[in-house]
Amino acid sequence: MLKTYTYSSLNGPDIQKLLTRNTDPSNAITQSVVSIIDDVRANGDAALKAYAERFDGVHLEKLYLEADEIAAIASSIGREQRRALEIAFANIYRFHETQLRKEKAVETMPGVKCWREPRPIEKVGLYIPGGSAVLPSTLLMLGVPARIAGCKEIVVCSPPQANGMINGYVAYCLQLLKIDKIYLVGGAQAIAAMAYGTASISKVDKIFGPGNQYVTKAKSLVQSKTNVSIDMPAGPSEVLVVADGTGNPQYIAADLLAQAEHGPDSQAILVSTDQTLIADVQVALEEQLAQLPRATMAAKALANSYAILCSDLDEALAFSNQYAPEHLIIETEDWESLVQKISNAGSVFLGHDTPESAGDYASGTNHTLPTSGYARSYSGVSVDSFVKKITFQHITMEGLRNIGPTVELLAELEDLQAHKNAVSIRLG
Template structure:
């Protein structure tokens, strides 16, 4: 990992450092647009072709049903089921409190306004399954969708080499009451859910993280169709702020945990101590070679870096510019700097709080904004799966109180019909 001294960096240098996952020549866009067009025009046939091309499997069907899901789920060991059950329960507990009814407010006598929740009718969940299968993502998306009460939940996940789904995915499907999973991944899955095919229903909103191709497909779909997306959630990233109270072994493990997601993941260390940075590098060299995904993690670490700062305030300044998906405060002083956090997807406090616990089982959602989108987006929650519709009711007293104000404002804007819609009511009340 290359090391930079924060004091030596110009504003331009920092902007270059915090930029990631760019597509300057639009090479990814060109590939994704071709995939979207093919799926839109050819439907299921295109999905079968892409399964053969990208997943190296000749599918006989584009989906697995209830019986096959049950058969696969039954193959799990008891301790594996228990771990998934624990994660399910914790995630559900955290998300259930997010669903609540708002109070009505009388803005002036006789004028009552309020909001009511309605679930998004049809949602599509993309569950990655390329270099790693992620049943945890299925939990993170499926649980809030169920709590919100979405009428139809369409699930897409890439097929395994045997043409089926992973057994862990199958077990989560049972926990969520999902009886069908569609065997397609990548940009083609996003396109299928956005436009619909002979087999896969069109949805109103698409959820789920993925690589740069999936992320690009989601952003294109959002701008060219009436299908919404949760957020641009692309290659994963972590930024660790550490001082001398941190444990080098822990920090190195956190950096590698993020790096093993994919070669385009990024792990950044911001530390108040050059000596500590050297200790972390030594730990990386010790821990990396024994990882099963060492090649993938190593490439990601090669594209990551360390920034040495003078103090924790400088560290937070850099972090807010980077706007990380995951922010770890590996310091005993974390309580003193949490109020300075402006941009972050999810935050992990103290030396014992690994980012991994949030990825799997603490309860918080791990579908988070990446590539600095944390400046404007929140992570997935129950709110992501509902619409908030405003209501208002005007009584006789209310039309008399608010009517004159509306008449004047309508006149100011030169909209006589707007004024008249109130005037005729005032005359009758």
């Protein structure tokens, strides 16, 4: 089921090929996304309604649902489901609220005081994927830190369901977050709408949320063409499991399938020091896959996935750090000794009893994470993602006497006389 490689037999190009995912060699995705962005920019709401018919099979009279409609849809879910969403909301809030810290002012020399203060990004756009799986958990993961940060306007876009509505779970999450409007727009067209604005949808300052390759490409393109920023390149889901002989094949198979069922372009990687374990996981994958409702989709993802046999855990982690997975699971007994050796990963799950799906839903950590190797340089979403930090400074006359001569000399070195004069006129 999983193609299996031996790490020691792989050369540089072999490894590079294994590290590469979600490429667009023919530029077909880019060309399609550019066309969609240009259409939305030129035609606004009319383009969005046309794409809803084309891609979602839905004719929309209006592009949004308001508070009364959201409340009616939310009322359709049961108390048990509400309680699960409330617990997830509370845990995510509890984890994220500690991230909004006030920094101390620093007196860099007598009379010279410097500090930073956070300010919320005023208008943010949250993209909630739909299509084959609607993800209320993603709404919580993005909406909670946006609320904690204090963003003034939160624009939420998600593809409409076949009935032109949203599901009850997304609706209830909107209520938990006190968001009273949602736009029924998906795909690259949603990203374009939030980046440029339309008659219905406000232009935002920053766009958040995962999606398929089209959504990810759209985010990258609008960031390069506008003053709108993005959280990170967050494309198709991926997991890498590092396991030794203490790993449980059934657990590992379940963790791999949990990512594979997201979509055919997801990737699930097993890196192990034990050949027998790899063989046992292969058997478990076949058994568990047959029981899944989304078996066809998961099977396609597994066809693009693989296992690697390594000589030891150091070698396994070396490959993992090169791959820089969105989700990294350490399925070993002695996981504590490995933590400091992890340098590139979006979110890490330690030990036999820590399934990645706990982080996807309710442990509290954020599941909006960098994919495609971007964990080498990006962090997952946090409250910090929704604020910018402004530096302040105040200098007394004593401070200016202390620092002024240094500034004057450095301005002279750079031949910037007006810079020097701004100090000298005060000291004179």
